[in-house]
Amino acid sequence: MVSTALTAKDLEKLQSEHPDLRMELVEGDIIVMSPSGYESDEVAFEFGRQLANWTKPRKLGRVTGSSAGFDLPNADVRSPDVSFVFAERLRRSPRSFAAIVPDLMVEVKSPSDSVKKLRDKIQDFLKLGTRVGTFINPENQTVEVYRTGQPPETLRDGDVLTLPDLLPSWEVKISDLWSPEFD
Template sequence: MSLTIQDLEKIQSEHPDYRMELVDGEIIVMSPSGYESEEVATGFAAELLKWVKPRKLGRVVGSSAGFTLPNLDLRAPDVSFVFAERLRRSPRSFAELTPDLIVEVKSPGDRLKKLRAKIDEFLSFGTKVGILINPENHTVEVYRSGQGVITLGDTEVLTVPDLLPGWQVAIADLWAPEFD
């Protein structure tokens, strides 16, 4: 039986404490992120928002914001950015568009193959840039449709000049700090 977004909304209303996505007509219950990966995602979103908001470039949201994709899947990247001209007002429910930028942060229970497939799905529907952050090996993979993957390490700087000219973040600054 293939479920719809309306089915998901009903189930979600009955189980508000669970985060869910709709993928190929099946509801996927999302487990909580690992602490470190959530800290990395929150830090990334903060860095991006700190640059985007004063320039009024668009919207930055976290993992609880759902996007209805053209194939009627409902997906929620860890961090998303949508240009202001594409989303003038925040929808009360799910955004019925594909974000311009998505970020996935690997949690301990995630499989890289699934995260990469999720990024590829978004790219196939029009997302311009997908980023996979892996705190386990301190790498960042940058995806663009029809281009090879760019892998960055701790000594490098992430930029997205095609979407956010001038914005940058040092890869080494993405990781959760260690306090002595």
């Protein structure tokens, strides 16, 4: 039996035939992504909003959400929950998948996600050239920051996330990422 690995073109075709489904291409297999939980999407949106509000006026680069796919050098097509690419690396937004590795990628754990798979995804991006990977876990209100060749840094409420090696002077309070509670 001959196994045929699918390509980014196959994914584009499937995505156009099923526009309501989010998909990734991982090692030649199509992975259908389930919708995230409400809280995890709200946290991802807040992270992306704060990042975009800081980077856009400075014209530093592009911030995207979970529907933006990256056509990666290993032939996978993946979609982080939030990503950032410096402007000088991506002058114009492509109409389809961006054939580039993001400088920053963020994964936010939803109720159906495996912590191990999300951490593995971050490591895969780092191996391909992503400079900083971030794992946000709303369940235990922690943020883990990953860089190649360094141990992860774990942040909690009371801490401030900074990325001086990537975005000097940008910061976000960890407590500002969580979903608000209204009385």
